[in-house]
Amino acid sequence: MLIYVIRRLLVAIPTIALLVVASFLMMHLAPGGPFTSERPLPPEVLANIEAQYGLDQPLWKQLWDYFYNIVVHFDFGPSFVQKDRTVNDIIAQGFPISLTYGSLAFLAATIIGVVLGIAAAIRHNSWVDYFAVSIGIAAQALPNFIMGPILILTFTLWLGVLPGGGWNGGQWEYLVLPVIALSTSYMGSIARITRSSMLEVMNSNFIRTARAKGLPARAIIWRHAMKPTLLPVISYLGPVFVYVLTGSVFVDLYFSTGGLGQSFVSSALTRDYAVLLGVTILYGTLTVLVNLATDLAYAWFDPKIRY
Amino acid sequence: MTILSVKDLRVGFETQDGRFEAVKGVSFDIRAGECLGIVGESGSGKSQSFMAAMGLLPPNGSASGSVTLAGKEILNLPVGKLNRVRGADVGMIFQDPLTALTPHLKVGEQMAEVLKVHRGLSGAQARKLCLDWLERVRIPEAARRMKQYPHELSGGMRQRVMIAQAMLCEPKLLIADEPTTALDVTVQAEVLDLMDELKRELGTAIALITHDMGVVARMCDRIKVMRLGAFVEEGEVHDIFAAPQHDYTRRLLDAMPRIDKGESGGHIEGEEILRVEDMKVHFPIKVEGGLFGKTVPLKAVNGVTFGLKAGETLGIVGESGCGKSTLARAVLRLIDPSDGSVSWLGKPLHAMDKKALKAEREDLQIVFQDPLASLDPRMTIADSIAEPLKTYRPGLTKSERREEVLKMMERVGLEAEKYNRYPHELSGGQNQRVGIARAMINRPKLIICDEAVSALDVSIQAQIVALLKELQAEFGMSMLFISHDLSVVREISNRIMVLYLGRIVELADAETVCSAPRHPYTRSLISAVPIPDPAAERARTRIRLPGELPSPLDAKAALRFLPSKLAAGETDYVPQLEEVAPGHFVAEHDDLDRIMAEDAA
Structure with a gap:
């Protein structure tokens, strides 16, 4: 397995390099640059600034x-x-912030989503199921840019119990709303996937065998059904982890957390080549690592997988 | 002593179209130490009766009546009380050993659970009992198997694990639901032997649910024939086979092809239309080793040579993994062979470009195993049948095409009103007729039937075989008939080719292969096929080659029947085919005694 990890990491290097080259070229293909503005600078000044940042060099040299x-x-x-x-x-300033509330949101979405999904599947077609399904659908229908303003309206302006923005070193009061805003829609999806996966697993032949063996329901669910149920959830969680870190731009905006998501989007708008590329590489590396972690997790859930 | 007594058991399912009665009031007893066969085709309710008795119905099912186990009522008990019975007093094994074991738990772990809930045993005590039972069901290297996952075991071994697990608490009753249907014939024979032994030694009563009259003839003391949720006939096994009273039982018995009797294809003379020379199909398989792994060739087909005459049917048999389907697909170039040549009507099929190949495909058709899955679910059956017409006879008008399709539908026994139906609206047998109609519509010269009747009920299977024979008599096409079921192959084929790990071990007239096989592998295969006649079945002796079918990746496996060459160190030796009688080819092999001695050592 160690060999497998090394192999995957080696393959990741050209992947990330390719990602950099592609984003680099695409940025330079688009007309304009970081120093184009509505009121054009005098040509000599522009040339000066561009020379300072190395923009006068040929593309391949800049890339090199x-x-x-x-x-x-x-x-x-x-x-x-x-x-x-x-x-x-x-990055050093924004990433820890994104990582903190992103990871918390990820954990919240996963734990609550899986628990809801399992509860719904075990009590299939009962009020527990209907309740969980309604919560799941409602949560899924509320993306973070809707949840943000709703939460601020309710908890800050109306109830006045939680701060509506800021970071303040990551004190818990400042974390609650961003984490809720970011996690709800993923929680809904996770609950839905868990529920349907568990329903399918509970119908499979080996569960019938477990029942025929006279095992109590608890043992059937935890020992026999749990791991196969979570397989599709795991494959969904990998991308979700990257999304909660990259897709947090709205949370950064509404709650003024100062996370990296906002820098990412604004750098693209202002043509801040260096920031955009830097963040792209960071997210690319993260994606590769998360995918690797997902694949390794698979082996624990399904012994058929060998590396 | 009566173990299980069922009285007026009714099972129903709530569906969107209202309540559906699957079992309509059946009553029976099973006594200690007997094997009761419940025989019927799919949908007869035979499995559901036992599922209901054991509280294993799906949520929309319900049961009424009475089921008593050793005098105590168990039908519709609450789960907690039922769990004291399931796995302790009644053990169950199921059809598909591939999916019946939990994939992520080691064999030892899932077995030990039974002892924990029913006997309160754990740790070394439980391990020892599990090991004992794995050895009793004759699993090789039992201690190592305990630590393996189900997917690391072969199908036969998995079914043995299921049996060992079901027997751990020495139940009074073992319910076996189609226990050998998914297994190769030699493995089936061994699993059946094992069950028979348990019955005799421990006095375990066995309820054997099956569609296979051959299995019944070998195993059962009494049988009940079930149809549409009710018993149509019941009695001692010898009586029913000797003098079936009910019309349905008679039809069921008549539909069963036999390996030892009945008509076979017979010899046929004709011009050779297909010649396959030294065909090889190797798949690259990734194995561990080095930083980026390495690939080794899996020799699925490893040097097969044969010819096929016009109007002839050649049966291709062998156990799973022997390369029979791969061979057929390589002949049609549905997969590209690694080496070898195919001469079709004198033209080199293996060297043709795509366009030329497409033109030839008009005459080369194939019918697949799963009739529903091999038809496009979004096309009406008429569209599916008409498709080859559009490709090869584009000049036809719409109404001419319709005429052709209707004519072919009538020919294969599909009513004209099915014209606009979709595959999911038809039964398995009807869908297979559609598959045959589609293959036959351009009157091809060769049809390959790849396990074409294997998924069908016995009576439907007999109808489809009869249809294929009629079509052959009428249109004179040749057939390659691939099946794992030797009795069916014998019935339809002129000659039979037996494959073992990608090579021919025997090739001769159908009758010769079945009644006077020469190669040890063929002999063991033929002797393992159950005969639907208890007197004949129980009188014959089986040739048991010890061990299981080895992996095609194992280099020594190819010389399993030539231990003398292995002993001489000639591990690369390729057994040659010898013509022992005109038209009867047998691969080189050592004496049976030598092979048996080798395996025992």
């Missing part, structure tokens, strides 16, 4: 320098838009 600095100095370069800040700084 970029790679060289990353590999040798682990330096993702200066931001083109935010003066005196490097990409390393921006």
